[in-house]
Amino acid sequence: MENFIEQLTDEQKIELERQFAIYSNGVQEIVPAHELKQKIAKSIVTNQPLKVKLGLDPSAPDVHLGHTVVLNKLKQFQENGHIVQLLIGDFTGKIGDPTGKSVARKQLTDEEVKHNAKTYFEQFGKVLDMEKVELHYNSKWLSTLNFEDIINLAASITVARLLERNDFSERLATGKPISLHEFFYPLMQGYDSVALESDIELGGNDQHFNVLMGRHLQEHFGKEKQVVILLPLLEGLDGVEKMSKSKGNYIGVDEAPNDMYGKTMSIQDEMMAKYFDLVTDLSLDEKNEIKANIENGTLHPRDAKMLLGRTIVRMYHDEEAAQQAENHFKTVFQKGVIPEDIPEVTWSGANSISIIDLLVQLDLQKSKGEARKMIQNGGVKLNGEKVEDIHLDVEITEDMIVQVGKRKFVKIKK
Amino acid sequence: MENFIEQLTDEQKIELERQFAIYSNGVQEIVPAHELKQKIAKSIVTNQPLKVKLGLDPSAPDVHLGHTVVLNKLKQFQENGHIVQLLIGDFTGKIGDPTGKSVARKQLTDEEVKHNAKTYFEQFGKVLDMEKVELHYNSKWLSTLNFEDIINLAASITVARLLERNDFSERLATGKPISLHEFFYPLMQGYDSVALESDIELGGNDQHFNVLMGRHLQEHFGKEKQVVILLPLLEGLDGVEKMSKSKGNYIGVDEAPNDMYGKTMSIQDEMMAKYFDLVTDLSLDEKNEIKANIENGTLHPRDAKMLLGRTIVRMYHDEEAAQQAENHFKTVFQKGVIPEDIPEVTWSGANSISIIDLLVQLDLQKSKGEARKMIQNGGVKLNGEKVEDIHLDVEITEDMIVQVGKRKFVKIKK
Structure with missing residues (x-):
């Protein structure tokens, strides 16, 4: 690759460093960082945007913050004028898993793929400017490959190299079957980068092997190699496991x-x-x-x-x-720990009432005297806030929570 | 599979055993023998011939006796009315080895494939009745497979199973690269049996893994499984190494x-x-x-x-x-050891002459007395046969070799 960094003006060098700092913030690994700098420099010198790819599985797109880690990174590229290439792996989706063993790879119809892509589109729109995004379906090129093309594709990689992928090597070592067709999923993903001529591919750290395959295949097919940016996996609300819907430790982008x-x-x-x-x-x-x-x-x-x-x-x-x-x-x-199953009371009294009367009328205290004492002891809370004034006039609102002591609660329904 | 043996008459059972004895003579292994009996029985009951496949590499067909081991076995089937399916692996030949590492798998043109097939045809005609042979080219079905078909094909087999093939496991163990496409050669060979619906496939013992793949794939695609007949490898003239052209220990079927x-x-x-x-x-x-x-x-x-x-x-x-x-x-x-470079003598004398006069005229002996003595001592041979009679009249023939003692030779040219 031509050395574009050397061709930059001082001002352009500052721009290069500015972009590089943004893109490298928070990432796990850039393979390799110096090539990313060259790519950015090339884009500055030639005034051409970089093509930044993200591959998406077309099944079950329920987007949560874990997914937005890559989306936010894409957004940074987009904000700097580069092109985001979203790649829907519809070819893989339509094949599914012929062995029927993988639930994640169940066979999808054309309609399901389109519907899922639309769902992605809507949800991604919350992060990316979807009007500027390029959307691609890999069936466009993968479905046209014949046996000879595939033999050529397969000839580019050794079995030993594929067995380096952690899950493959573990399964082989422990006698768990690997169907031969599984070796083709990383090759397909890599071939997508050949077809799209991507400059950069983003992926979660668990996609390390697959996104590097794009680099390998681009080189095999005589193209400029993409730079791979690996992003850390986001731990979910438990702080331990990777955020995922199945673990229940997620924040969905569609949540209230x-x-x-x-x-x-x-x-x-x-x-x-x-x-x-x-x-x-x-x-x-x-x-x-x-x-x-x-x-x-x-x-x-x-x-x-x-x-x-x-x-x-x-x-x-x-x-x-x-x-x-x-x-x-x-x-x-x-302002306090409130249990989830608070007894509800339908309020038919006045909209404004003194705190002491309120406590008695709600049967939370037996007498005005006891009520006054409890307030003075700091044992009464409205919506979690301690009542300091025994003369307080309370404006009754819907769902107002009245608490006495540690265990007595009432929610007011009007 | 239906039990056809049970349906045979006593006479048919004798026919079954007759055929089975012929087919199993000299073989290394039949996988499995009881299915071969069922196949023969089915053919007798239904009066339908069996389809007996032999796969051929389209490169460099210089047929020697080592190859005829399978041809002779095919001939036995042919003589009993069964159909021989010769399968030319032209698809593989046209692809060659994309890594360029295998000399045996150099890429062949359509013309070369056809020429080689013709050469096979001519040479095989010395063993088989080629008019009754079915000739197939596997590009007919393999070239029509698309990526989805191939994924389905690959899904039928595990990586561990492929690594059971001796050369693969050895290469993986010793760090010698196996290109992924090599895994497809046995699959292609097996798929040929699916396409041809072969009942039986023959192969050399070194083809064990590949011919069994046909059985596996036929089952995967819901067909009746072929029986595999493995034939021993024929040692060459040295009695040690497998007969092969490169080793020089062969007898070619085209030799004089x-x-x-x-x-x-x-x-x-x-x-x-x-x-x-x-x-x-x-x-x-x-x-x-x-x-x-x-x-x-x-x-x-x-x-x-x-x-x-x-x-x-x-x-x-x-x-x-x-x-x-x-x-x-x-x-x-x-009858004796005769050197290769015998001096030749052009004979212009009579066509019939006494042995003593012959020896003197050829200057092989100085006198009739010496000649007589030499004959009596058993030191004279004509065409390797000892002359016992000193009165022998010799009929001079072209290339007749006259030997005196251990070292004197003359070849007569007329």
Whole structure:
């Protein structure tokens, strides 16, 4: 490859470093980093956008934040004028798993593939500018290959190399069957990069082997090799396992603001920096400032997490929804531990009533005296907030939660 | 499979056993023998011929006796009314080896494939009745398979199973590369049996893995499984290595009668029974009688080998050529060691002359007295045969060899 970095002006070199810093933020690995710099430099010198590929399995597209790690990275490329190539692996989907052993590879009809692609499209639109995205289906080229083409494709790779893939080598070693056709999935994925002439391919760290295959095959077919950017796998709400729908530790991009915010608040403090890096659209400067402020103590971890929650809700809903979700959370959750199955009481009294009368009328206290005492002891809360004033006039609102002591709760329905 | 043996009459059962004895004579292994019996029984009951396949590599068809081991077996089936399917692997030949590493798999043009097939045809005609042979080219079905078909084909087999093939497992163990496309050669060969619906496939013992693949794939595609008949590899003239052109230890089916006979006479006595079984068209009874007679001493090994030589020459030339080759051998080789560069003398004398005058006129002896003495001492030979009579009248023939003592030779040219 021509050395484009050498051809840059000083100003262009600054631009190269700016983009490189953005793209490399939060990633697991760039294979290889110096080629990524050359690709960016080439794009600057030739004024041509880079083609950045993401391959998608056409089955069951229920997008959660785990998926958005790559989407956010794609967005960074898109914001800098590069072309996002979304590749729907419909050919693989239509074949399914001929052995019928893999549930993930059940055979899909054309209609199902199209429907799933549409679902991806809608959900990805929350991160990417879908009007600028190139959408490709790999059946276009894979279905035209004949036996001779496939023999040539297969001749490009050795069995030993394929057995280097962790799951293959483990299965061979433990006597679990590997059907020969499984060797073709990485080859197909790699061949897609040949057909698309991708400059860069993104993938989760567990796709290491498959995305590198694109590099290998592009070289085999005499094309410029793509750079591979591997992104870390995002741990789910449990902070341990990879975020996934089946584990129930996920935040879906279609979830309601309150759920999204609340789930975000449940992640562990140690995970926060990673979430800021990987699932928010904040600028690199903003991310670095937040991390620095947590580090030096000027930003309380709780406040940082609330900022994270607001950011995520804002990304998938809007600013107002983010604020409301935060208020809701503060009201309902932050100020005390409230059980889920609170007895409900239908309120037919006045809309405004003194706190002492309220407690008696709700049968939470037997007398006004006991009620007053309980308030003075700090044992009464409205929507999680301690009542300090025994003369408080309460405006009755829907779903208001009245708490006495640690265990008595009532939710008011009007 | 239906039990056809149970449906046979007593007479048909005798026919079954007759055929089975012929087909199993001299083979290495039948996989499995009881299915072969069922196939024969089915053919008898339904009065339908069996389809007996032999796959052929389209490269460099220089047929020698090693190849005829399977041809003779095919001939036995043909003689009993079954159909021989010759399968030319032209698809594989046209692809060659995309890695360019295998000399045996160099890419052939359509013309080369056709030329080689024609050469096979001509040479095989010396064993088989080619008018009754079905000739197939596997490009007919293999070239129509698309990627989806091939994925389905590959899904029928595991990587572990393929690695059971000796050369694959050895290469993997010793770090020698196996290109993925090599895994497809046995699959292609097996798929040919699916396409041809073969009942039986023949192969050399070194083809064990590949011919069994046909059985496996037929089952996978819901067809009746073929029976596999493995034939032993024929050792060449050295009695050690497999007969092959490159080793120079072969007898070609196109060789001249004298060469064919002479080479046969050079094989080791221990190899004779195997040669009778595998490369002659003698009946099972004849073979058994010969072997028994050698065993009980009524047939001298030298005479048995001469019978073998005559039989082989007769098969590839005719009865007369066989007899002439034997005479030639007897004359030239059997009765003494004759050097290759004998001085030639042009004879202008009478056609009939006494042996004593002949020796003097040829300057082989200085006087009639010396000549007489030499004859009486047994030192004179004509065409390798000792002259016993000092009064012998010799009929001069072309190329007659006159020998005096151990070193003096003259060849007469007329």
